[in-house]
Structures are given as structure tokens and as C-alpha cells.
Amino acid sequence: MSDARDRLFADPLGETAPFTFDRDVARVFPDMIRRSVPGYPTVVALSGLLAARFASAGSTLYDLGCSLGASTLAMRRHIEAEGCRIVAVDNSPAMLERCREVIEADGHPTPVELREGDIREVPIEDASMVVLNYTLQFIPLADREPLLARIATGLRPGGVLVLSEKVTLADPALEALNIDLHHQFKRANGYSALEVAQKRSALENVLLPETLDVHRARCHAAGFASCDVWFQCFNFASLVALKR
Ligand SMILES: Nc1ncnc2c1ncn2[C@@H]1O[C@H](C[S@+](CC[C@H]([NH3+])C(=O)[O-])CC(=O)[O-])[C@@H](O)[C@H]1O
Numbered sequence: 379m380s381d382a383r384d385r386l387f388a389d390p391l392g393e394t395a396p397f398t399f400d401r402d403v404a405r406v407f408p409d410m411i412r413r414s415v416p417g418y419p420t421v422v423a424l425s426g427l428l429a430a431r432f433a434s435a436g437s438t439l440y441d442l443g444c445s446l447g448a449s450t451l452a453m454r455r456h457i458e459a460e461g462c463r464i465v466a467v468d469n470s471p472a473m474l475e476r477c478r479e480v481i482e483a484d485g486h487p488t489p490v491e492l493r494e495g496d497i498r499e500v501p502i503e504d505a506s507m508v509v510l511n512y513t514l515q516f517i518p519l520a521d522r523e524p525l526l527a528r529i530a531t532g533l534r535p536g537g538v539l540v541l542s543e544k545v546t547l548a549d550p551a552l553e554a555l556n557i558d559l560h561h562q563f564k565r566a567n568g569y570s571a572l573e574v575a576q577k578r579s580a581l582e583n584v585l586l587p588e589t590l591d592v593h594r595a596r597c598h599a600a601g602f603a604s605c606d607v608w609f610q611c612f613n614f615a616s617l618v619a620l621k622r
């Protein structure tokens with residue numbers, strides 16, 4: 379059921395409406411994100427290893443913009459510390475409904491609390507790990523630093539933020555190359571040129587990528603002691619930020 383093929387942009391749409399996380403997207407989401415985001419399966423799986431390393435006893439791990447719970451499941455399987463729980467948040471009712479089914483079917487004993495809400499408003503408390511896997515890119519630019527500052531405050535000393543994003547490159551030749559390679563990746567995964575073009579137009583002004591320099595500087599400004607890239611594939615990167 380969750381392996382339904384993404385054909386949402388396959389037929390000519392005339393004017394493409396802005397991208398939203400509705401019921402249609404939720405139905406095909408695992409297929410869509412796997413075929414669209416180079417490195418996604420690796421980043422999600424390795425988020426689990428980071429959970430094994432960073433989860434501390436009695437703490438909360440947050441999955442902000444959890445979609446169908448892929449990062450939550452990866453963390454849940456790898457936490458070694460006692461008495462942890464996961465709070466997974468998404469503001470799309472369609473995503474959260476399907477996420478609930480996925481989490482229940484998983485049946486692992488670590489408790490997961492699902493919250494339907496805006497990650498800009500959810501309290502972050504007594505956290506050892508916060509994951510923003512491909513979610514900050516949908517938050518208005520002005521709201522990003524206040525969100526990261528609240529995360530830094532809510533983390534325990536020694537805690538970690540995992541921040542995965544589509545990024546832009548300041549060098550125009552590298553930017554053009556990475557966009558081309560990303561489109562080639564999507565074509566190699568079975569998307570037509572029309573699907574690539576229509577989805578790109580739907581994401582305009584919805585998904586706002588920034589440079590890695592901007593992300594690193596914002597993490598520092600928000601109160602993280604250290605921040606850098608641990609994974610990158612074309613114009614998709616994942617950073618860790620550490621709280622001292
Ligand atoms: N303000 C917001 N508040 C709450 N949720 C939001 C907000 N804005 C967007 N979302 C949610 O963020 C998620 C982004 S997808 C994350 C993948 C997941 N992390 C994964 O590891 O599979 C990435 C992508 O589709 O490229 C969607 O489910 C939105 O509803």
C-alpha cells in the first residue's frame with residue numbers, strides 16, 4: 379500500500395498548483411521521496427546510528443516533519459539508552475494518519491507520541507536528539523533561526539541536531555551541475571522530463587533551499603557549538619550540530 383507509485387506530475391497539469399502535503403502525496407510518499415532525494419535512504423538509516431550514539435537515558439528524541447515516520451522508525455530501532463521516548467510532529471493530517479498506521483504496525487516497545495502541529499510551535503524539552511530530515515526547507519526563511527534556537531535550548535548538553543536539506547551552491551557552475559545531476563537522478567529513477575518540470579514548478583516558493591554556509595552560520599547563531607556536513611549527494615546534504 380505504501381509502495382504506491384508516484385505519478386502525481388505525470389500528466390500535463392496546465393497551471394501547476396503549489397506543492398502541498400495532501401492525501402495524494404501521503405499515498406505515494408515513500409516512493410516519491412526515495413526516487414526524488416539522492417541519499418535519502420542512507421540519511422534515514424544513519425539517523426538510527428546517530429540515535430544509538432546520542433540518545434541519553436530518560437530523554438526525548440524529536441522527529442520534526444516526520445511524514446510517514448521513516449526517521450522515527452530508524453531512531454526507534456537503534457536507541458540503546460533506557461527510558462527514552464520519541465515525539466514525532468507533522469502539520470499534515472494526511473501524513474500523520476498514515477504515520478500512525480506505520481508506527482502501530484512496527485510494534486517496537488519505545489514509546490512514540492505523534493503530534494499534529496506546526497514544528498514552529500511544538501515545545502522542545504529535555505531532548506538528546508532532534509531530527510529535521512528535509513523539513514526546514516519548507517519553513518519560511520525568517521522562522522528558521524528562532525526554530526533552531528528553540529531546539530538548541532531544548533537539547534541537553536551533549537545533544538545533537540540532524541539537519542538534512544536540499545541546498546544551493548554559491549558557485550553558478552556547480553549549482554547548474556548539481557541541478558542537472560539531480561534531474562538526471564530523477565530521470566534514472568523513472569520520472570519523465572514533464573514530471574521533473576511540473577514538480578519543479580510546484581515546488582517554486584514552497585521549498586526554499588539555502589547554501590551550506592548559511593546553514594552552518596545559522597546553527598552557530600542559534601547556539602550550537604559545532605556544526606558541519608556529514609553526508610552529501612549532489613544538492614542534498616545532511617549536517618550535524620552539537621550542543622556543548
Ligand atoms: N511547519 C510545519 N510543521 C510541521 N510539519 C511540517 C511543516 N512544514 C512542513 N512540514 C512537514 O514536513 C514534511 C517534509 S518531508 C520530511 C521527510 C521525513 N522527515 C522523512 O525522513 O521521511 C520532506 C519532503 O517531502 O521533501 C512533510 O510531511 C510536511 O507535512
Ligand SMILES: O=C(O)C(=O)Cc1ccccc1
Nearest residue numbers: 410411414415544577581585
Ligand atoms: O522532488 C524534488 O525535486 C525535491 O526537491 C525533493 C522533494 C521530495 C518530496 C517532496 C517534495 C520535494
